[in-house]
Amino acid sequence: MERYRVNEIFYSLQGEGVRAGTPNLFLRFSRCNLECRVETHGFDCDTEFESGRWLTLPEIIAELRALSASCRWVILTGGEPALQVDAELIETLHAAGYELAIETNGSIELPAMGEGIDWITVSPKVAEHAIRQRRAHEVKYVRGYGQGIPKTVVEAEHYLVSPAFEGAGLDSRTLEWCIRLCKENPPWRLSVQQHKLWDVR
Ligand code: SF4
Known part of the structure; x- marks a missing residue:
């Protein structure tokens, strides 16, 4: 039976993006293919x-159900979840009654172009030519002070700018910069990592 390397499973509120504020089960996979640095x-x-721990799908579902009997949304995140998410995982979690969201850096194409995943967030961390998942419900770029608006290759319903945090803190200059980016470049809109402000994980 297929096993997945899982860093943690927890229940919380989505803190960012268009779905911010909604309760979700988080299935956070181990490993990433990138190494993001300020430089x-x-x-x-x-x-x-x-x-992480190696878990089978029945073990994953048992942990999800133990955390909430009523929450139907599972966010696949990481690390980089596209290193491990496959058609079997998507089908099995759907069959168990869950809707699936994914947060990916976009450098790996999702199974079947992401069909079957109910909400795709691409948050690119590579050059545009290296982005492989080019369709999404929302595309979100982290911006530090002075970084320009992206010329994204991702086709999405929502285009988001996320001000870079320094640890748990958000520098007011970076926030003001990102607000200015959005005002000068509609339809880009602001997405703050609110879970850090709310102090929830
Ligand atoms: S892609 Fe995400 S998880 Fe991977 S190194 Fe960059 S910020 Fe971290």
């Missing part, structure tokens, strides 16, 4: 994705 990406990765 190359404008921010340092603050996600621990090395550790």
Whole structure:
């Protein structure tokens, strides 16, 4: 039976993007194919994705159900979830009654172009020519102070600018910069990592 390397499973509110504020089960996979640094990406990765447990799909579903009997949304995140998410996982979680969202850096094409995944968030961390998942419900770029508006190759329903945090803090200059980017470049809109302000994980 297929096993997936899972960093953690938890229940919380989605903190960013168009679905912000909604309750979701988070299935966070281990491993990432990138190494984001302030020198190359404008921010340092603050996600621990090395550790994890090998879990089967029945074990994953049992943990999801134990966390909430009523929440129907599962967010596949990481690390980079596209390293592990496959058709079997999508079909099995759907059959268990879940709707699926994914947060991916876009450098790996999702199975069947992401068909079957109910909400795709692409948050590119590579050059535009290296983006492989080019269709999404929302595309979100982290911007540091002074970084310009992206010329994205991703076709999406929603275009989001996310001001880079420094640890748990949001520098007011960076926030003002991103507000200005949105005002000067509709339909780009602001998406703040509100879970950091709410102090929820
Ligand atoms: S793609 Fe995401 S998880 Fe991977 S190194 Fe960059 S910020 Fe961290």
